[in-house]
Amino acid sequence: MTVPITLDDLPIRDDLRGRSPYGAPQLDVAVRLNTNENSFPVPERVVEAIATAVGAQLRQLNRYPDRDAVALRIDLAGYLGHDLTAAGVWAANGSNEVQQQLLQVFAGPGRVALGFTPAYSMHPLLALGTGTRWIDGRRGPDFALTATDAAAQVAADQPDLVFLCSPNNPTGTALDPAVITAVLDAAPGIVVVDEAYAEFARAGTPSALTLLSAHPRLVVTRTMSKAFGFAGGRLGYLAAHPAVVDAVQLVRLPYHLSALTQAAARAALAHRDALLGSVRVIMEQRDRIVADLRRLGLTVADSDANFVLFAVGGDQRRVWRALLERGVLVRDVGLTGWLRVTAGTPEETDAFLAAMTELAALTEPAR
Structure with a gap:
């Protein structure tokens, strides 16, 4: 029979105690936009x-x-x-x-x-x-x-x-x-x-x-x-x-x-x-996300990447959960009042922006 021990019972280094492994939630949802992957499959x-x-x-x-x-x-x-x-x-x-x-x-x-x-x-x-x-x-x-x-x-x-x-x-x-x-x-x-x-x-x-x-x-x-x-x-x-x-x-x-x-x-x-052919489309979706979120009154960071950081005001966890309930997974990076979304396919962008439009009443532009 295996002896019941926990991580705390092991002689790990003191500076590692109480820490958690790095990683974003891996959830089975329709639209996954939380880990900055390229949403386009390999040709x-x-x-x-x-x-x-x-x-x-x-x-x-x-x-x-x-x-x-x-x-x-x-x-x-x-x-x-x-x-x-x-x-x-x-x-x-x-x-x-x-x-x-x-x-x-x-x-x-x-x-x-x-x-x-x-x-x-x-x-x-x-x-x-x-x-x-x-x-x-x-x-x-x-x-x-x-x-x-x-x-x-x-x-x-x-x-x-x-x-x-x-x-x-x-x-x-x-x-x-x-x-x-x-x-x-x-x-x-x-x-x-x-x-x-x-x-x-x-x-x-x-x-x-x-x-x-x-x-x-x-x-x-x-x-x-x-x-x-x-x-x-x-x-x-x-x-x-x-x-x-x-x-x-x-x-x-x-x-x-x-x-x-x-x-x-x-x-x-x-x-x-062939592989880099999706980059232009992703950049277009990124710029579309920036523009549409700003039209919703949100503060959005300029982006040169395949993701967008945007302010939701107050408790970002509430908006993260509300998006998840609508089948859209984004990233809570631990910045109070901010969330990060990956720019994916046009269809994924449609789903994210539709959810954010619906949630506009829950968000408050950052001051």
């Missing part, structure tokens, strides 16, 4: 290409995969451009693993990481998991981050690693490159720009990739989960100076990226035009 011809590529690896599963994923890194460098080569690109199982590896090698016990909240909530959890002390940086009342303020905070705290998000999650706003440059000038260590949603940025929004050649301590992380609709494939990557890639390999697990993942990701990259 059939891409499915066939991925199946063929993965199938070719099956008879060799008795052998370890390419430990360094060189062919995949060559393909990723070709996709990113900016004169990158495989030496300046690294891939792992989602950008979360990439960022964890960066913390393992450049932060860890006795070191400090800083991020400007609200931002991606996994960053402090990754810091916790690697024994890194976390500092919450401040944003302005409108979630803005200026070059002067960001640099002053970095200069004061002297973190070993700084996280920036552009576009930022959950606000959706992209950073002015001047902010990134100011932080690089003030930071003593590594600066990581999380560009998970870069493909959705509005026209003219520059990527931090443009700064790489002049800043060897800059790292740009990306993912195939969002724009590529490859969330189930779990493929994230970084672009940086080759020396940074060498450093990350000091802590990567051996053969961390399976042969099947590498093959599937390469096939997806080879058909990127």
Whole structure:
């Protein structure tokens, strides 16, 4: 008979006690707009290409995969451009693993990481998991981050690693490159720009990739989960100076990226035009959500991502539950009075906006 114990009975680390795992609710509802997935399924011809590529690896599963994923890194460098080569690109199982590896090698016990909240909530959890002390940086009342303020905070705290998000999650706003440059000038260590949603940025929004050649301590992380609709494939990557890639390999697990993942990701990259074809439609739905919510009198953050942060006033949990009762699942990101909705298909947008119009009486524009 199994001895009845609970998590509290186990000798886990003291700094993990009382904490909950990261994760959004996984509920079976008609319209799921809470995890910023690409709502469009993988096109059939891409499915066939991925199946063929993965199938070719099956008879060799008795052998370890390419430990360094060189062919995949060559393909990723070709996709990113900016004169990158495989030496300046690294891939792992989602950008979360990439960022964890960066913390393992450049932060860890006795070191400090800083991020400007609200931002991606996994960053402090990754810091916790690697024994890194976390500092919450401040944003302005409108979630803005200026070059002067960001640099002053970095200069004061002297973190070993700084996280920036552009576009930022959950606000959706992209950073002015001047902010990134100011932080690089003030930071003593590594600066990581999380560009998970870069493909959705509005026209003219520059990527931090443009700064790489002049800043060897800059790292740009990306993912195939969002724009590529490859969330189930779990493929994230970084672009940086080759020396940074060498450093990350000091802590990567051996053969961390399976042969099947590498093959599937390469096939997806080879058909990127088909996969990225949904990006324009998603951006149109995002802009439609922003415009229609503002017509309802709500305060809405400008977005360069595939989601929208909007104010509902008062208790956001009440509106979250009311939307769920109408078959629409959005995200409560823990910001009082605010909710986040993913931009999905036109039909999903119809359902969300219809529900919000019906609930307009329950919401109060933020003051």
